Amino acid sequence: MVNNINFRKSTSAQLDVLVLGGFVLVKLILPFFLVNTAYSLHRDEFLHLDQAHHLAWGFQSVPPLTSIFAVIIQFLGGSEAAVRLVTASIGALTLIFTWKIVAEFKGRLYAKALSAIALICCAVGRLDLLFQPNAFDILSWTAIYFFLIRYFNTRANKYLYLTGVALGIGFLNKYSICFLIAGLIPALFIANQRKIYASKHLYGAGLIALLIMLPNLLWQYHHHFPVVGHMKELARTQLDKINRVDFLKDQLLYYFNIIFIVLAGLWALVLSKTFSSYRWIVIGFVISLALFTWFRAKAYYAAGLYPVIIAAGCSYLALQFNQGWKRKYLRALIVILPLALFSVTLKYAYPVLSPQQIVGSHDKYARVGALRWEDGLQHDLPQDFADMLAxxxxxxxxxxxxxxxxxxxxxxxxxxxxxxxxxxxxxxxxxxxxxxxxxxxxxxxxxxxxxxxxxxxxxxxxxxxxxxxxxxxxxxxxxxxxxxxxxxxxxxxxxxxxxxxxxxxxxxxxxxxxxxxxxxx
Structure with missing residues (x-):
């Protein structure tokens, strides 16, 4: 009997790995089918690629981690294909961490597979397309959530230290990770997890994070904190044109294909007894989102908040639709729906159509707000697409x-x-x-x-x-x-x-x- 149970567990684990491997493979090859040959790399990608030739502990525009990825791309040959592969690999790691968060929520294979589909079909997948700090930003936030959840589930102190490592490396990628911490610190105190502040290991993890950040902080100090000037210029030229209401509207637009999963995740984290020990996640989500809204952030800055919400939503829906006709029909429906919506919205989110085809469908693109640039005006192409030409x-x-x-x-x-x-x-x-x-x-x-x-x-x-x-x-x-x-x-x-x-x-x-x-x- 025991051997039979162990065999089933082993088979289940092997199937998990096989299905996860399939999704990772899809994630790695998908970018090569989502960019029309009329387009080249994006203007931001060129800056980050050039940083490989000027390695330092900091740059005026971004922290230093992106330059390390640029060196890896150079090692792989430096081609456009190498650029796409590296960014897709980062996205694949986010998918893996989200998969593991679902497992921490006691979700089984169906919930895990649904989380992978959801990530591919929403804005998170779109941000993995370009070689920018955004992809790793989402990864580092998701890793922090996983390690914290794992700590609360196991009380193993090593996960606090891994949280510190993820925070430190995430800081070396993009400073916006501070918004995550600004949300988590009060969230853990407000929720039932405030005992964490009595743990000396939390402060040890914080020290590790600070040590990882230190070279960049020293670089900023010795160069008179160019990040301050960069943020002022960003606010003057771009962020001051962002309407706070539009920021919140864009949150719905970015996750339109999977909005029912996001809402299910929020519902579960707020009201479900099964998820009561994870209330801190939704409290932190609200605080961080409020801070982004107040500071007129770009809509995609908040993308790192969503994989954990998606994981909760997938786990909750799988639990609710686990018997009878719900299991037979609704489980299939919530897999098909994101894929169907993704197929409809694909042309608006990804440069799959040529510029001429997009211009020919101007009214459709304008209606969904795809032609509005950072200057607040309507143009012929989506801004990112126009930045991939000529x-x-x-x-x-x-x-x-x-x-x-x-x-x-x-x-x-x-x-x-x-x-x-x-x-x-x-x-x-x-x-x-x-x-x-x-x-x-x-x-x-x-x-x-x-x-x-x-x-x-x-x-x-x-x-x-x-x-x-x-x-x-x-x-x-x-x-x-x-x-x-x-x-x-x-x-x-x-x-x-x-x-x-x-x-x-x-x-x-x-x-x-x-x-x-x-x-x-």
Whole structure:
């Protein structure tokens, strides 16, 4: 009898691993089918990829962890496929942690599989598509939830220390993890888990987290906390345009495909006796979401809050639909529904359609708010999609200019923004082209060790001086190489100029402009 029970447990465990492996495989290959060939990488990805060449304990725009992933991508060949694979792998780890949270909630295979489907079909899956800190941000939040839940279920102190490790590494990825902690600290006190504050191991875990964070904190201190300037600029140029009500509306939109699972998770954590020991999760969720709303955060900043809610929802629904006709019909329905809605909303969330196809369906995209950019205005394409166009053409134009210069050591390639500079460095056939800009981290990456005699200038389409009259007194020859012509690209109309044979000291002028930009930030 005992052997029979053990056999069933072993078979069940093997099936669990097999099904989980299948979902992980789907997660890894799905990104390669969700991006139309008309698109390349996203402007933000280029900045993070370039950080691999400038490893440090911090950057102006982000903490240092993304640069480590950039090094891994380089090791894998640096191709677009390598970029997609690394980000998909991070998403797969989030799926695994969510699966394990379901297990902690006593959910069985059905609930686990439903959680995997839910993650793939909601905004969490969308954020795993691009090489940005967002994917690992969601992973680190989910890991923290898992380790805390595991601690409360087992009282094994090692999970507190693992929570500290996850927090420290998460901080090195994105500072917004502080919003999670700001929610969890009062939540644990308000709920029935306040005894945790009497544990010396909690403070030991906090010390470990602080030690992991310390190199970045010291870097921030020695560089006069550039993160403060970055946040001020972000607030001035983007966050102040975000309506708080729109932030909350977007929470519903991002999880529309699985909204019944999210609501079930919240219901379970608030009202179900089965989940009474996990009330702190929903209290923390509300506090963190309120803080994000107050500070006018972008809607996706809160994505890390949802995997644990999804896990609770899947576990609760599986428990409720466990007998009779509910088990036979409703269990199938709640698997089919997210997949059906995902198939309908897919074209709005992912760049599966060409720009021309999207423009042809303008009204449909506008109705769901997909064409509203950070400037608050409606455009032809979703912003992220427009940020994935024209980079190869821009790099090709820059290469034409670069090839014309004989003395490459006396050449500076300067773009208008980090997307342009990073794209040129990534797609150029000249691997030492070293394009820079007075923008983001590139401000610290200028090479000024040799006299600059020639400049390749990349200017945005809204440039006030298209004839380069400003630079004409300083160079003997100025040639316009061409303009970006890719339709609907955010960079359409950007121009590439070759400025040759400087008549003044360009180095000192550039250095002055760099210092002015640093002061402004």
């Amino acid at each position: 980079w190869k053409e821009m790099a090709a134009l820059t290469d034409i200019a670069y090839a014309k210069v004989k003395d490459k050591s006396a050449l500076l390639v300067r773009a208008d923004n980090y997307g342009e500079a990073g794209a040129i460095n990534y797609y150029s056939k000249f691997k030492n082209i070293n394009a820079v800009t007075y923008n983001a981290d590139y401000l610290y990456w200028f090479k000024m060790d040799k006299p600059i005699k020639h400049v390749i200038l990349v200017r945005e389409s809204n440039e006030e001086d298209p004839q380069r009259k400003k630079e004409q007194p300083f160079f003997k020859k100025i040639t316009k190489i061409g303009e970006v012509t890719v339709p609907y690209a955010r960079e359409k109309g950007a121009a590439v100029f070759l400025l040759e044979d400087a008549t003044i000291d360009i180095n000192s002028r550039v250095q002055t402009e760099i210092e002015e930009e640093k002061h402004d930030h």
